[in-house]
Amino acid sequence: MKQTVKRNPKAPRQRPGLLPMETRLACHDEVCQGLTLEQVETEALRCLNCKHAACVDACPLHVDIKGFIASLTEGDLMTAFQSITRSNPFPGICGRVCQHEVFCEKACLLGKKREPVAIGLLERFVADHQPSPSGPMEHARRLPEGPRVALVGSGPASLMAAYELNRLGYRVTVFEALHRLGGVLSYGIPPFRLPPDVIEGEIARLDQLGVEFATNFLVGNTATIDELFDQGYKAVFLGAGAGLPYLLKIPGENLVGVYTANEFLTRTNLMRAYDFPVEGTPVIVGNRTIVIGGGNSALDAARWARRFGSETTVVFRRGRAELRARAEEVELAEQEGVRFEFLAAPVRFLGDAEGRIREVECIRMRLDKPDGSGRPSPVPIAASEYRIPVDTAIVAVGQAPNPTLQRATPQLLTRNGRIVVDELGKTNLPGVYAGGDVVRGGSTVVLAMLDGHAAALAIDRALRCEPGHGKAIAEQPEEKQR
Amino acid sequence: MNRLLATKVLAPGTILLEVEAAGIAARCKAGQFVILRPTAHSERIPLTIVDADRNRGVITLVVQAAGKTTQTIASLADGDLILDVLGPLGEPTRVEKVGHVLGVAGGIGVAALLPVIRAMQAAGNKGTALCGARSQRSIILRGEIESSTSESAWATEDGSFGFHGNVVELMQAWYQAQYSPPDLVHLVGPVRMMQAAAEVTRDWQVPTVASLNPIMIDGIGMCGGCRVAVGGVTRFACVEGPEFDAHQVDFEDLARRNRAYSQQERQALLRHECKLPGAIPTPGSVAPQHLGSLTRHAAKT
Numbered sequence: 001m002k003q004t005v006k007r008n009p010k011a012p013r014q015r016p017g018l019l020p021m022e023t024r025l026a027c028h029d030e031v032c033q034g035l036t037l038e039q040v041e042t043e044a045l046r047c048l049n050c051k052h053a054a055c056v057d058a059c060p061l062h063v064d065i066k067g068f069i070a071s072l073t074e075g076d077l078m079t080a081f082q083s084i085t086r087s088n089p090f091p092g093i094c095g096r097v098c099q100h101e102v103f104c105e106k107a108c109l110l111g112k113k114r115e116p117v118a119i120g121l122l123e124r125f126v127a128d129h130q131p132s133p134s135g136p137m138e139h140a141r142r143l144p145e146g147p148r149v150a151l152v153g154s155g156p157a158s159l160m161a162a163y164e165l166n167r168l169g170y171r172v173t174v175f176e177a178l179h180r181l182g183g184v185l186s187y188g189i190p191p192f193r194l195p196p197d198v199i200e201g202e203i204a205r206l207d208q209l210g211v212e213f214a215t216n217f218l219v220g221n222t223a224t225i226d227e228l229f230d231q232g233y234k235a236v237f238l239g240a241g242a243g244l245p246y247l248l249k250i251p252g253e254n255l256v257g258v259y260t261a262n263e264f265l266t267r268t269n270l271m272r273a274y275d276f277p278v279e280g281t282p283v284i285v286g287n288r289t290i291v292i293g294g295g296n297s298a299l300d301a302a303r304w305a306r307r308f309g310s311e312t313t314v315v316f317r318r319g320r321a322e323l324r325a326r327a328e329e330v331e332l333a334e335q336e337g338v339r340f341e342f343l344a345a346p347v348r349f350l351g352d353a354e355g356r357i358r359e360v361e362c363i364r365m366r367l368d369k370p371d372g373s374g375r376p377s378p379v380p381i382a383a384s385e386y387r388i389p390v391d392t393a394i395v396a397v398g399q400a401p402n403p404t405l406q407r408a409t410p411q412l413l414t415r416n417g418r419i420v421v422d423e424l425g426k427t428n429l430p431g432v433y434a435g436g437d438v439v440r441g442g443s444t445v446v447l448a449m450l451d452g453h454a455a456a457l458a459i460d461r462a463l464r465c466e467p468g469h470g471k472a473i474a475e476q477p478e479e480k481q482r
Numbered sequence: 483m484n485r486l487l488a489t490k491v492l493a494p495g496t497i498l499l500e501v502e503a504a505g506i507a508a509r510c511k512a513g514q515f516v517i518l519r520p521t522a523h524s525e526r527i528p529l530t531i532v533d534a535d536r537n538r539g540v541i542t543l544v545v546q547a548a549g550k551t552t553q554t555i556a557s558l559a560d561g562d563l564i565l566d567v568l569g570p571l572g573e574p575t576r577v578e579k580v581g582h583v584l585g586v587a588g589g590i591g592v593a594a595l596l597p598v599i600r601a602m603q604a605a606g607n608k609g610t611a612l613c614g615a616r617s618q619r620s621i622i623l624r625g626e627i628e629s630s631t632s633e634s635a636w637a638t639e640d641g642s643f644g645f646h647g648n649v650v651e652l653m654q655a656w657y658q659a660q661y662s663p664p665d666l667v668h669l670v671g672p673v674r675m676m677q678a679a680a681e682v683t684r685d686w687q688v689p690t691v692a693s694l695n696p697i698m699i700d701g702i703g704m705c706g707g708c709r710v711a712v713g714g715v716t717r718f719a720c721v722e723g724p725e726f727d728a729h730q731v732d733f734e735d736l737a738r739r740n741r742a743y744s745q746q747e748r749q750a751l752l753r754h755e756c757k758l759p760g761a762i763p764t765p766g767s768v769a770p771q772h773l774g775s776l777t778r779h780a781a782k783t
């Protein structure tokens with residue numbers, strides 16, 4: 001009983017409810033509450049159902065945005081869920097942390113004149129309210145019996161590859177060095193942005209499909225890549241991420257109280273130091289915290305510091321326009337009382353007799369001609385040094401690819417630590433593919449997923465050509481290709 | 483999950499554990515370690531792989547009950563499951579035939595020295611072990627050290643066994659009696675012991691390696707918590723170490739960083755001990771329950 005829907009593009013873009021300020025800083029609950037059913041009805045009707053849906057092209061995974069929103073307007077959540085998961089089995093994760101403002105929403109036609117459709121929030125709604133929370137997705141295949149493929153790391157790149165390979169009929173094992181799955185989603189992104197049960201729920205669905213997970217397994221050390229092949233894996237995908245934190249290389253960086261963002265976030269997110277001493281791992285957050293950097297890690301660390309009751313300043317050497325963090329996060333951080341100091345950079349940390357950080361010396365910067373990254377390059381202003389008293393400093397100036405695999409596999413071709421791949425995601429080693437941050441350096445969740453997807457298809461093609469494997473994977477799920 | 487097959491008390495507070503870990507046993511080398519997390523609420527802590535039996539798929543660890551996590555490990559019973567064991571981690575010891583290798587160890591470091599000096603001896607070196615303990619009661623693995631070396635001696639701080647003094651003094655006394663200096667010295671033990679011993683071997687002009695024990699979290703090179711200053715360069719001990727040129731290590735820096743959480747460690751231990759069977763909780767000694775208020779639990783400096 002399909003009704004003709006009455007579109008209403010003129011309705012204002014719906015804003016999600018936010019956790020009230022009084023409770024927000026006293027807990028680590030998710031800040032963004034998502035849209036209500038009523039809001040979703042309004043928001044879905046804003047969509048123009050464009051003939052040529054630019055949003056779909058702009059989504060790296062080509063999620064059928066137009067289709068799932070159309071299902072929403074008909075109140076058909078089940079179909080909406082199946083439309084999304086045909087190309088993205090992780091709508092709860094992507095609906096929250098994907099940078100929709102630079103992908104799908106940026107291309108949304110409605111956005112040319114008005115504000116774009118809130119695609120991310122709609123995607124999240126479907127994920128949170130889908131009718132069969134634990135049921136598998138229609139397009140997936142349970143317990144395949146094809147050749148085995150090993151995926152290294154359990155971040156978005158490997159998770160996506162696992163899903164895709166599983167439905168192509170391969171038996172996959174995800175090897176993760178840490179004790180928890182999810183990569184940066186788990187150890188880096190705080191629960192107030194992406195609650196652990198959302199990650200766990202979407203990973204549990206893979207588990208039900210027969211994807212195997214091996215935690216506490218550092219490929220390179222626990223077993224080498226060659227040994228994985230010896231154990232019967234026919235292909236290996238490296239999704240080891242970019243976890244090696246850059247340091248500032250300035251005096252005083254080893255003082256007690258100076259953390260890399262990775263250490264700070266690992267202690268707080270992965271090891272739940274916010275619940276010390278119930279949890280064994282502590283973190284020291286003093287009364288005044290300075291965070292250095294302007295990306296996601298800097299913002300996440302700063303927002304945590306506020307939740308520990310610390311006065312928090314983010315020092316960034318460029319201007320507001322150059323912040324790499326998402327605008328949405330910057331706004332929430334400011335609401336939460338995070339201060340920003342632009343055009344400044346630390347030159348040294350100063351400590352007390354016990355080696356604890358007490359002050360940071362900064363220098364003012366000005367912006368000059370664009371540098372290699374296309375952003376204006378910051379230049380120090382002579383004799384403009386000044387000092388800020390601090391108890392905790394968090395260095396969030398970027399990450400390089402994890403070094404462990406490369407150390408254990410010197411024959412793997414890398415450039416500046418990044419694994420070099422061809423357009424199919426193949427490395428220089430036969431049967432070994434790579435994608436996500438280990439190839440791109442720091443990037444984004446959805447691009448890591450795209451790489452995982454592409455590598456899965458390339459692995460499938462390669463293994464199918466190999467004699468002997470053809471039979472096991474002859475049968476294809478119909479909706480394999482988008 | 484890994485099963486704890488057997489435990490043995492080596493000295494008061496020091497326990498030997500045999501843990502089922504076939505994959506690690508099959509490939510670990512001297513000088514490597516595991517990261518272990520005994521329960522869901524525990525820290526991840528590094529422990530040296532003291533021995534490995536490939537045929538049985540078993541690794542041997544020796545733990546000194548120093549704080550909350552190590553006490554939790556020490557209180558496990560045979561047959562218990564250990565939640566997480568990751569390894570083998572770290573760069574293995576560089577084992578080469580150099581001639582005469584002197585191992586100097588203090589406290590729990592004796593356990594960490596054992597696989598190294600064994601490997602050195604097996605590579606055709608003459609191995610000497612000088613070990614330190616507080617008293618005769620706290621001596622561990624004496625038989626194993628003796629049977630794996632050409633020569634060994636003990637120092638106890640109270641003089642109850644062997645040389646009366648600390649192991650660095652023993653080392654100096656030992657040196658007096660030598661015709662020629664050793665070709666390589668390997669240090670493992672408390673930071674201050676390694677620092678003092680490194681000064682001694684600097685005078686001897688003998689290449690010296692120290693196995694460092696910074697605080698670690700992930701153990702796979704992702705956090706930088708284990709960073710140490712070596713020759714003015716920051717190195718991540720979990721992937722680039724834990725062994726470094728002892729004459730280049732900034733031990734003051736290491737000592738400071740290892741003390742960073744002493745207050746929190748005491749707090750955690752107090753809470754842990756109150757919950758141990760037999761302990762009598764005194765009013766106010768139990769940490770407040772988590773009430774959702776983060777600031778109350780945030781460790782303040």
Ligand SMILES: Cc1cc2nc3c(=O)[nH]c(=O)nc-3n(C[C@H](O)[C@H](O)[C@H](O)COP(=O)(O)OP(=O)(O)OC[C@H]3O[C@@H](n4cnc5c(N)ncnc54)[C@H](O)[C@@H]3O)c2cc1C
Nearest residue numbers: 153155156157177183184219241296436437443444445448
């Ligand atoms: C704090 C923070 C916040 C971010 N916020 C956002 C955001 O809001 N939106 C967004 O789009 N992007 C965000 N990003 C970027 C995004 O998280 C990454 O681009 C993405 O996670 C990369 O995925 P990946 O699968 O390549 O690797 P990762 O997510 O890094 O996962 C790699 C995994 O591999 C494991 N591993 C490494 N080596 C081995 C080995 N040898 N053996 C076994 N396992 C191994 C690691 O332990 C890790 O779990 C953020 C990044 C950070 C650091």
Ligand SMILES: Cc1cc2nc3c(=O)[nH]c(=O)nc-3n(C[C@H](O)[C@H](O)[C@H](O)COP(=O)(O)OP(=O)(O)OC[C@H]3O[C@@H](n4cnc5c(N)ncnc54)[C@H](O)[C@@H]3O)c2cc1C
Nearest residue numbers: 527528529530544545546548549550551552695696697747
């Ligand atoms: C590579 C490496 C190998 C190690 N091998 C062993 C081993 O085989 N057996 C063993 O018992 N211990 C070993 N350690 C030390 C062990 O990891 C620490 O004792 C442990 O982390 C303490 O945890 P805890 O929660 O029980 O104590 P905490 O409450 O964290 O600390 C209790 C006491 O131990 C001291 N301490 C804390 N961390 C360290 C550290 N990293 N090194 C030395 N002292 C510390 C504290 O200053 C404090 O006095 C090793 C450390 C490293 C880095």
Ligand code: SF4
Nearest residue numbers: 059094098100103104
């Ligand atoms: S995955 Fe990202 S880009 Fe694609 S539809 Fe979802 S939010 Fe938009």
Ligand code: SF4
Nearest residue numbers: 047048050055108109
């Ligand atoms: S571009 Fe915007 S309006 Fe058009 S279909 Fe996509 S979401 Fe709807």
Ligand code: FES
Nearest residue numbers: 699701705706720
């Ligand atoms: S323990 Fe985290 S980098 Fe070494």
